[in-house]
Amino acid sequence: MEKDNMNYDVIEARLDQFAGDIVIKRKNEIGYPQNQKSQLLNFYKWFYGSGLNLSMINNVGDPFDIEHKHLNANTHEFERETIQKLAPLYGFDLNDLWGIITFSGTDGNNHGIYFGSNYLQKKTGQRPIVYVSDAAHYSSKRLADLQNLELRVIPSDVHGCMIKEEFEKAIDPSRPALVVYAIGTTFKGGVDDMGELNKVLDQYPDMAVYRHLDAALFGGYLPYTKYKDFINRNVNPFDSIAISGHKFFGMDEPAGFFITTMDVKNNQNPNEISYLNCSMPMINCSRSAMTPLKLWWVLNHTDEASFIEQTETMLENAKWFKEELDKMGWPAWVEEMSNTVYFKKPREEVMEKYVLAPDYDERLGGDLAHIVVMQHVTKEVLQRFMDQL
Numbered sequence: 308m309e310k311d312n313m314n315y316d317v318i319e320a321r322l323d324q325f326a327g328d329i330v331i332k333r334k335n336e337i338g339y340p341q342n343q344k345s346q347l348l349n350f351y352k353w354f355y356g357s358g359l360n361l362s363m364i365n366n367v368g369d370p371f372d373i374e375h376k377h378l379n380a381n382t383h384e385f386e387r388e389t390i391q392k393l394a395p396l397y398g399f400d401l402n403d404l405w406g407i408i409t410f411s412g413t414d415g416n417n418h419g420i421y422f423g424s425n426y427l428q429k430k431t432g433q434r435p436i437v438y439v440s441d442a443a444h445y446s447s448k449r450l451a452d453l454q455n456l457e458l459r460v461i462p463s464d465v466h467g468c469m470i471k472e473e474f475e476k477a478i479d480p481s482r483p484a485l486v487v488y489a490i491g492t493t494f495k496g497g498v499d500d501m502g503e504l505n506k507v508l509d510q511y512p513d514m515a516v517y518r519h520l521d522a523a524l525f526g527g528y529l530p531y532t533k534y535k536d537f538i539n540r541n542v543n544p545f546d547s548i549a550i551s552g553h554k555f556f557g558m559d560e561p562a563g564f565f566i567t568t569m570d571v572k573n574n575q576n577p578n579e580i581s582y583l584n585c586s587m588p589m590i591n592c593s594r595s596a597m598t599p600l601k602l603w604w605v606l607n608h609t610d611e612a613s614f615i616e617q618t619e620t621m622l623e624n625a626k627w628f629k630e631e632l633d634k635m636g637w638p639a640w641v642e643e644m645s646n647t648v649y650f651k652k653p654r655e656e657v658m659e660k661y662v663l664a665p666d667y668d669e670r671l672g673g674d675l676a677h678i679v680v681m682q683h684v685t686k687e688v689l690q691r692f693m694d695q696l
C-alpha cells in the first residue's frame with residue numbers, strides 16, 4: 308500500500324542516518340575497551356545466505372553435557388569447541404574443563420562468584436567472604452551484593468593494584484575466601500600481583516580458597532605476550548576466569564566467556580530440569596546461540612600470529628602515546644602489561660569528542676581520563692587527539 312511504503316521510506320531513512328552517524332563516531336571512540344575493528348564481514352555474508360538468519364536458535368542447556376539430547380536447535384558444538392580452543396591459553400586441561408559463552412564480562416563474573424561460593428559452601432558448609440580490590444570493576448562488588456555474600460573491599464595502590472598488607476589485615480581465616488583478582492583494572496589497567504597475594508592466602512593452609520580472575524580486557528591479549536605465564540593457572544593457580552568477547556576478540560555486541568574446571572562444575576547444584584532434559588548449573592536459561600558461532604568464526608579465521616601482531620601493535624602504540632604525552636609535559640601513566648594510558652583530564656570538549664571516561668585520584672593530582680589503545684586506535688588517531696590537547 309502506498310501509505311505504508313511511504314512510512315517504510317521514512318523509517319529506513321531514519322535508520323540510515325542513525326547507522327551513518329555511528330560509523331563516523333566509532334573511529335573516535337577510544338575511551339572504552341571495545342575493539343571497533345570487526346572481523347565479521349564474511350561471517351555475515353555466509354550467515355545471510357545460510358537460512359540460519361531466519362531461524363530461532365537458543366543455547367539453553369549445558370554445552371559440555373553431551374550425554375543428554377538437547378531438545379531445541381542450538382550451537383552447543385561450536386560453543387564447546389570455542390571454550391576448548393580458548394581454555395589452553397589459560398592453562399586449563401581439556402580433560403578437566405567446563406565453560407560457557409556468556410552475555411558479557413559481568414555475566415562471567417557472576418558465574419565466577421556464584422560457582423565459587425557454591426563450591427566453597429559444598430566443601431566446607433560455610434558461606435565464603437568475597438575479597439576484591441577497590442580498583443576492580445564495580446561488577447564484582449555489585450554481584451557479591453546480588454548474591455548476598457559478605458564483601459571486603461581492599462584498598463589499592465596508586466597503580467590500581469590490591470595492597471598486600473591491606474589484604475593481610477582483612478582476611479578472616481575462620482571463613483572460606485573467595486578472592487576476585489583484577490587482571491587489568493578498568494581505569495588504570497592495574498594487575499593484582501597474584502604471586503604476592505597468594506602468599507597471604509598460603510599463611511592459612513586450613514582456609515578453603517577459590518580464586519576467580521576478572522580478566523575482561525587483558526585476558527584476551529595477555530596469552531599473546533611475554534606475560535602469558537602470568538595468566539596460566541599452572542603457574543599462578545586460579546579456579547575460574549571471565550573475559551569479555553567484545554573487547555580484544557572483537558565481537559560486535561556484548562559477549563564473553565567463563566571457563567572453569569569440571570571439578571568446580573561438579574560441585575554446583577546440578578539443577579536437573581526435566582522440561583529441558585538436562586542439568587542447568589549455569590545462571591541463565593536462554594542463552595545466545597549466535598555469539599558462540601561468531602566467536603568460533605573469529606577464532607577459526609585468525610591465526611595465532613595475527614593475534615600476536617594485534618597485541619604487539621596495541622601495546623607499542625600505548626607505549627608510544629605515553630612517551631609522546633611525556634614529551635608534551637602532560638602527566639600520563641601506563642602500567643606494565645597494559646594498553647590503557649591514563650592522564651590528566653583534558654577539557655570537556657575533548658572528553659566528549661573522544662568519548663573519554665573520567666576518574667579521580669588525589670594521589671595523581673585529581674581529575675583523570677584514559678584512552679584504551681585497542682586495535683582501531685592507531686597512531687594517527689592518537690596524534691589527532693594530542694593535536695587537540
Ligand SMILES: Cc1ncc(COP(=O)(O)O)c(C=O)c1O
Nearest residue numbers: 411412413444491492493523551
Ligand atoms: C575489568 C573489567 N571487568 C569487568 C567489566 C565488565 O565487562 P562487561 O562490560 O563485558 O560486562 C569491565 C568493563 O569494562 C572491566 O573493565
